[in-house]
Amino acid sequence: MAKPTMMFGAALVAALLGSACKKEEAATSEPQPPPQAQPQAQAQPQGQAQPETKPEAPPPAPASPVLGKPAPDFTLEALDGSKVSLASFKGKVVVLEWFNPGCPYVQKSHTKGSLIDTARKHTDAGVVWLAINSGAAGKQGHDPAENTAAVKDWSLGHPVLRDVTGEIGKAYGATNTPNMFVIDAAGTVVYAGAIDNSPDGERGAPTGGTLVNYIDAALADLAAGRPVATPLTKPYGCGVKYAS
């Protein structure tokens, strides 16, 4: 009689802990690579390297707290001291770019990658483009002078806004630099994720072999009156340097 009771108890404990384990792994703050990106070094006969198959599908994207919802409003200070409010762009399409000039992925994206000319191309067509730096004081890329230098060096024509408390970054669920959001003319967030599918930041290693600029694609969909076909992707780059 004792054995079945024990076995049932053990099974119950194992099931409960197994479930708890899964939840803990999912909730870990460390981003985990997608399954197909998990390399496993395996012993092979000497010299028998087996080149892998390139992943065809983009990595799974985490959920976004704002996608499909009204864009959280904000008023932030630009590098020149002026105040910029999202509400002032009501009726316009707005792109938000999480920014950190000290992040090598941001540097690559603005000098070799998809951020070189994407902003100017779309702002010329009437889209509003705002870069937001949520780096806390003392963290990489926070220094206003460094941001001002980057604006000059990379010939940015749009403002860089300072979110020193990180409140706005967290409201949007911005995790990386760069991390992109597109807000439609009705004020709804219709895209959240990466700038493109080349996680080296320099358009040199697109997943599946063909480069896709997700912002170009989302804005083309909006211009054509279509729903955004790819509304959510997994951003890559540096972690946003929040205070905590």
Added chain:
Amino acid sequence: MRRQVRVLIGAALAASLAGACKRSPSQDGGGGEHAEGAAVKGARVPLDPLPSGAVRVSGKNFHVDAAPAATCATAGGACSVLADLTALSGFKVNKEYPYRFVPDAASQALVEGDAAFAVTGTHTGRLVVPVRRDAPGASRVSGTFKLSVCNADVCQIEDAVLTVAMP
């Protein structure tokens, strides 16, 4: 007494499973900053030590040792250049960076297809560049190993220029 034994066994089982549960997330050796979304190439690579005479390229918080695989000296065997990345000073291999090898123009005919990369430890990874054995004038493979290492605060994206003499 019997009930106490049952409780003890149950508690031991629970503690054991909880321990296993806690260990699993940290075993990846991740830690620190990651480049999300990148596709590290899932690869099977030979884990044998590099042959003697490897060339070392040193950079900030990393070095790369590169050499032709031992099989390159054997007729009929597969030939490749092996490049071992070691992250230094508390930095770790960025598991999500799309590591690759960009051959110089002079080496393009020698390199056969894409290089493969595998993380071999928290601080180490190996790049395998497949090399043609029958290319005329094959004497050395040179190009750029594009790599990334991170610590808890920052990531670096680096280019290591490699030149490896072939047997």
